Amino acid sequence: xxxxxxxxxxxxxxxxxxxxxxxxxxxxxxxxxxxxxxxxxxxxxxxxxxxxxxxxxxxxxxxxxxxxxxxxxxxxxxxxxxxxxxxxxxxxxxxxxxxxxxxxxxxxxxxxxxxxxxxxxxxxxxxxxxxxxxxxxxxxxxxxxxxxxxxxxxxxxxxxxxxxxxxxxxxxxxxxxxxxxxxxxxxxxxxxxxxxxxxxxxxxxxxxxxxxxxxxxxxxxxxxxxxxxxxxxxxxxxxxxxxxxxxxxxxxxxxxxxxxxxxxxxxxxxxxxxxxxxxxxxxxxxxxxxxxxxxxxxxxxxxxxxxxxxxx
Amino acid sequence: xxxxxxxxxxxxxxxxxxxxxxxxxxxxxxxxxxxxxxxxxxxxxxxxxxxxxxxxxxxxxxxxxxxxxxxxxxxxxxxxxxxxxxxxxxxxxxxxxxxxxxxxxxxxxxxxxxxxxxxxxxxxxxxxxxxxxxxxxxxxxxxxxxxxxxxxxxxxxxxxxxxxxxxxxxxxxxxxxxxxxxxxxxxxxxxxxxxxxxxxxxxxxxxxxxxxxxxxxxxxxxxxxxxxxxxxxxxxxxxxxxxxxxxxxxxxxxxxxxxxxxxxxxxxxxxxxxxxxxxxxxxxxxxxxxxxxxxxxxxxxxxxxxxxx
Numbered sequence: 377x378x379x380x381x382x383x384x385x386x387x388x389x390x391x392x393x394x395x396x397x398x399x400x401x402x403x404x405x406x407x408x409x410x411x412x413x414x415x416x417x418x419x420x421x422x423x424x425x426x427x428x429x430x431x432x433x434x435x436x437x438x439x440x441x442x443x444x445x446x447x448x449x450x451x452x453x454x455x456x457x458x459x460x461x462x463x464x465x466x467x468x469x470x471x472x473x474x475x476x477x478x479x480x481x482x483x484x485x486x487x488x489x490x491x492x493x494x495x496x497x498x499x500x501x502x503x504x505x506x507x508x509x510x511x512x513x514x515x516x517x518x519x520x521x522x523x524x525x526x527x528x529x530x531x532x533x534x535x536x537x538x539x540x541x542x543x544x545x546x547x548x549x550x551x552x553x554x555x556x557x558x559x560x561x562x563x564x565x566x567x568x569x570x571x572x573x574x575x576x577x578x579x580x581x582x583x584x585x586x587x588x589x590x591x592x593x594x595x596x597x598x599x600x601x602x603x604x605x606x607x608x609x610x611x612x613x614x615x616x617x618x619x620x621x622x623x624x625x626x627x628x629x630x631x632x633x634x635x636x637x638x639x640x641x642x643x644x645x646x647x648x649x650x651x652x653x654x655x656x657x658x659x660x661x662x663x664x665x666x667x668x669x670x671x672x673x674x675x676x677x678x679x680x681x682x683x684x685x686x687x688x
Numbered sequence: 689x690x691x692x693x694x695x696x697x698x699x700x701x702x703x704x705x706x707x708x709x710x711x712x713x714x715x716x717x718x719x720x721x722x723x724x725x726x727x728x729x730x731x732x733x734x735x736x737x738x739x740x741x742x743x744x745x746x747x748x749x750x751x752x753x754x755x756x757x758x759x760x761x762x763x764x765x766x767x768x769x770x771x772x773x774x775x776x777x778x779x780x781x782x783x784x785x786x787x788x789x790x791x792x793x794x795x796x797x798x799x800x801x802x803x804x805x806x807x808x809x810x811x812x813x814x815x816x817x818x819x820x821x822x823x824x825x826x827x828x829x830x831x832x833x834x835x836x837x838x839x840x841x842x843x844x845x846x847x848x849x850x851x852x853x854x855x856x857x858x859x860x861x862x863x864x865x866x867x868x869x870x871x872x873x874x875x876x877x878x879x880x881x882x883x884x885x886x887x888x889x890x891x892x893x894x895x896x897x898x899x900x901x902x903x904x905x906x907x908x909x910x911x912x913x914x915x916x917x918x919x920x921x922x923x924x925x926x927x928x929x930x931x932x933x934x935x936x937x938x939x940x941x942x943x944x945x946x947x948x949x950x951x952x953x954x955x956x957x958x959x960x961x962x963x964x965x966x967x968x969x970x971x972x973x974x975x976x977x978x979x980x981x982x983x984x985x986x987x988x989x990x991x992x993x994x995x996x997x
Contacts, residue, residue: 501746586786588788588789588790592800593770594741594773594774594779595773595778595851596770596771596773596775596805597770598766598770606792610789610790610791683791684790684791685835685837686835686837
């Protein structure tokens with residue numbers, strides 16, 4: 377297990393470095409020179425050259441990359457060419473908001489999918505089980521932003537019980553913080569929950585056919601007891617894979633949902649950066665998102681090993 | 689037929705919707721007795737066992753009466769049945785590779801059957817190791833901490849046997865427990881089962897295996913018991929024409945001669961003939977066989993209008 381952890385950690389570090397090269401290369405290949413953008417079309421070549429020297433963008437790309445990537449390891453994302461503000465603090469401020477949004481969305485998805493999926497599997501012959509299964513199909517077809525708009529329409533515009541957007545920091549007012557996040561969580565989580573329900577259902581259906589469940593019943597467990605004690609952990613192995621993929625999807629979904637609900641997260645920062653042509657900021661945010669996905673995959677792989685002794 | 693202590697089965701039937709899969713099965717097993725149940729696939733032997741355990745698949749139901757030490761096993765609510773399963777009667781299944789939970793340590797899986805029926809956790813753990821030793825597993829202490837995938841098929845089947853024996857049940861049911869094992873492992877497993885079983889219902893299609901383990905045998909065909917009696921008598925002087933054919937087909941024949949077979953093949957469930965279930969394949973069948981023959985005879989019984997011998 378320790379050996380595996382070390383090896384997997386090495387893979388994580390290596391893949392993050394490769395991702396850094398790719399992100400940097402893509403941004404470097406994009407047309408548009410930060411100094412030209414900053415000075416506008418009427419700038420003299422001398423002024424542009426001077427600003428380039430100031431930004432450090434006149435150096436060879438390899439030097440620039442090493443400087444940028446080395447800074448990342450120490451939490452230094454560089455200084456924005458557009459606003460002259462350091463990028464690191466902006467990202468760390470917003471990372472927390474996005475993390476809370478994504479994890480909350482995941483929690484909603486799990487809270488929906490595990491009970492419903494299990495019920496749909498156990499009662500797959502009954503009308504209600506089949507109806508749940510069909511309903512989850514519909515849920516899959518709805519994109520997160522549409523779900524968000526519908527939820528705003530129902531709970532904010534019609535019922536007026538929840539705010540339609542905006543974000544209140546936790547430290548300021550915990551109650552309002554919760555209220556401001558409720559609709560974003562639901563719009564992210566319900567759609568993913570519908571997808572996850574299908575996976576939970578099929579994983580539980582598979583497990584229900586397993587011989588060891590019959591063994592558990594032969595020992596004296598009831599149907600439900602056997603499923604709880606022996607089925608759910610076995611069913612969770614395939615579900616964890618999907619969960620990892622979904623976390624990555626949620627991260628992307630968060631970019632859109634942050635726009636819909638005006639939440640100052642990473643997605644919002646990224647879109648601001650794009651709109652303001654703040655190349656270094658975009659580069660930093662994209663790097664953080666990519667690193668987050670790699671980290672999620674790492675956690676999923678380790679979770680696998682903890683769940684299934686056959687892999688150890 | 690009336691034994692108070694052992695297992696008594698009277699007029700057991702199993703059906704899936706309109707299809708009758710097992711009909712009018714009656715037999716008894718006294719304490720310490722080892723009874724074999726033989727027949728081809730589809731003869732209803734596994735369903736008979738599962739109906740006694742209350743583990744029939746969804747949509748399949750049992751009728752009739754079966755009692756173990758005076759307790760009813762059929763038509764009883766699940767809540768009552770699950771208290772009997774694993775305590776008063778237990779079962780070892782055919783496939784050891786998939787019968788254990790892959791994510792749980794072996795010792796915990798043995799201990800579980802004891803804690804479920806009221807034993808303390810620590811006591812159950814200790815006794816689990818003793819049981820692993822009793823089924824002759826090497827280094828039971830270490831083995832209790834292993835996961836199923838670290839064990840061989842034979843070892844896993846011994847673990848299943850340890851689980852089955854844990855609460856000193858009155859009846860052990862084994863459904864083809866050695867079919868999936870290597871021949872070399874089979875013999876030792878059979879000896880062990882014969883040694884440790886309280887009362888035994890042993891299901892197999894292997895005549896040599898049943899002769900090695902059991903004292904009495906029931907021959908099933910088409911969901912009915914067609915012959916029953918002491919092993920030696922049934923195997924040396926079969927009366928039912930099906931048993932006769934089965935024994936002839938399993939006997940070693942000299943090189944160059946044709947292997948004797950039973951003509952035709954086993955019909956699909958629900959498509960057996962109306963009278964004697966063996967009627968359409970029997971060389972001796974006539975008009976008399978169009979009504980169901982009853983299982984008659986003391987000790988060695990048979991349900992055949994034109995018995996052999």
